[in-house]
Amino acid sequence: MSKIRTGRQIFYNIFSYFYDFFIKIHSGHHRDETRTFLVDSARIDNTTQIRVLDICCGTGSVILSFTTKYVDALAIGYDFSVGMLHKAKEKDAANKIILVNGDAACLSFVDDCFDIVCCSHALYELKGQVRTDALLEMKRVVKPEGQVLIMEHEVPRNSIVKTMFYIRMLMMGPTDSHEFLKQGLSPFKKIFTDVSLSHTPSGKSKLIICRKKI
Numbered sequence: 001m002s003k004i005r006t007g008r009q010i011f012y013n014i015f016s017y018f019y020d021f022f023i024k025i026h027s028g029h030h031r032d033e034t035r036t037f038l039v040d041s042a043r044i045d046n047t048t049q050i051r052v053l054d055i056c057c058g059t060g061s062v063i064l065s066f067t068t069k070y071v072d073a074l075a076i077g078y079d080f081s082v083g084m085l086h087k088a089k090e091k092d093a094a095n096k097i098i099l100v101n102g103d104a105a106c107l108s109f110v111d112d113c114f115d116i117v118c119c120s121h122a123l124y125e126l127k128g129q130v131r132t133d134a135l136l137e138m139k140r141v142v143k144p145e146g147q148v149l150i151m152e153h154e155v156p157r158n159s160i161v162k163t164m165f166y167i168r169m170l171m172m173g174p175t176d177s178h179e180f181l182k183q184g185l186s187p188f189k190k191i192f193t194d195v196s197l198s199h200t201p202s203g204k205s206k207l208i209i210c211r212k213k214i
């Protein structure tokens, strides 16, 4: 693993101590809206024993929401920060989720095995080739009829939140983030057969829904 990747892991390990507090301040009551919207957007025909993978799961809020709706789900949270995974474990008193430590660019799962693969508010923090590799890996591990759900913030209107958004985007690198924002859905369309876009009711977050087979 490169030094840069290790530096980022250290950053997220430290961030894990106040991540949930930060999200509370940053998103307020909208944080529940985004999770509910993401989980409700999942189209699952067979609702028993579904398999859900949350890439870059952080402190586990999204994957835990899936287990509330789909009680029999095999729910896996995946993140390269041990600190974030510890926080997720603390929140999972009922032992509903499995937590795996690893890099989004190299998933330790076989092909075509998940009904839903999601990635919430994290793709914009993956840099260049890591982001492309992560999308390719999501496509590889989702079932042919499954969905990849990617949630991201829209550019905020409030100037303080907007500054925080651009600081976050800079984690990709200034050129990369600017390019990626400009490209809209095209990076996803290059990888998936079917790509659609929807927005949370408040318009603060967007959901990119990708399928590898129509």
Ligand SMILES: C[S@@+](CC[C@H](N)C(=O)[O-])C[C@H]1O[C@@H](n2cnc3c(N)ncnc32)[C@H](O)[C@@H]1O
Binding pocket: 012, 055, 056, 057, 058, 059, 060, 061, 062, 078, 079, 080, 081, 084, 102, 103, 104, 105, 119, 120, 121, 122, 125, 126, 130
């Ligand atoms: C902004 S947080 C999002 C957490 C969570 N998905 C949420 O919605 O609250 C970004 C997460 O991505 C993880 N992450 C960043 N780069 C990663 C990589 N290359 N592989 C795996 N996880 C990564 C970080 O450790 C962090 O937990």
